[in-house]
Amino acid sequence: MSQEHASAPSVLSSDTIRRARAGEAAAFRSIVEAYERVLYRIAYRIVLDAEEARDLCQEILVRVYRNLDQYDPSRPFEPWLFRVATNLCLNWRRRPRRMEAVGGTGELDLRAGSRAPDPVPGDPERLRAAMAGLPAAYRTVLALRYEQGCSYDRIAELTGQPLGTVKTWIFRAKRELRNQLAARRDEAAGGSAP
Structure with a gap:
């Protein structure tokens, strides 16, 4: 959980970021190597599809490269990077899907969850x-x-939402998750009864 997040340096040297902003490929490569796995995990948790998450990770890195001049070096780099990633992922989710699901007849429905039978409790x-x-x-x-093990304050900073909104979303998300899990459990129990 937060252990993997800790594997990326919390702060790259300001010199590395300055050199990347100046267009030095080796410096940007350092950013990629430091954050690629974390960015993939963020993307995957939002889109819930490994292939889309890989594509998004690449798109995030391209966006970061193109917009490094918009980063304010007087502020920490990581919140800016994660905000770029989060915003791009959320925008990606809002777009209509361009490709059809294998054997499908239209838009990919990522909200549908697993296509396999409902899993066991x-x-x-x-x-x-x-x-x-x-x-x-x-x-x-x-x-x-x-x-990622982020604090509420950190989540507010990364998403650009007020702290109260973050707390409300987490509360509602956990409540909704409990309700969905209970409903799935009840469906599974009802489906297995004679």
């Missing part, structure tokens, strides 16, 4: 499927809180 797939039913903003704050 306690299965991580149950949680993933329930998470897929949450709004992207709720998934984002839950991922930042429980996957």
Whole structure:
């Protein structure tokens, strides 16, 4: 959880970032190497699709490269980077899907969860499927809180939302997740009864 987040340096040297802003490829490569895994995890937790998360991670890095001149070096780099990532992922979720699902007939429905039969209780797939039913903003704050180990203040900074909104979203997301898991459990119990 937060251990993986800690694997990325919390602060790259200001010199590395300055050199990357000046267009030095090796310095930008350092940014990529330091944050690529964390950016992928953020993207995956929002879009819930490995292929889209890989594409998004690349798009995030391109966006960061193109917009490094907009980064304010007097402020910490990581919140700016994660905000770029989060905003791009949320915008990506709002766009209509360009490709069709394999064997599908239209838009990919990422909210539908697993295409397999409802998983057994306690299965991580149950949680993933329930998470897929949450709004992207709720998934984002839950991922930042429980996957990345971010504080409420940090989540507010990364998402650009007021602290009260972040707390409300996390509360509502957990409540909705509990409700969805209970409903899935009840469906599974009802479906297995003779």
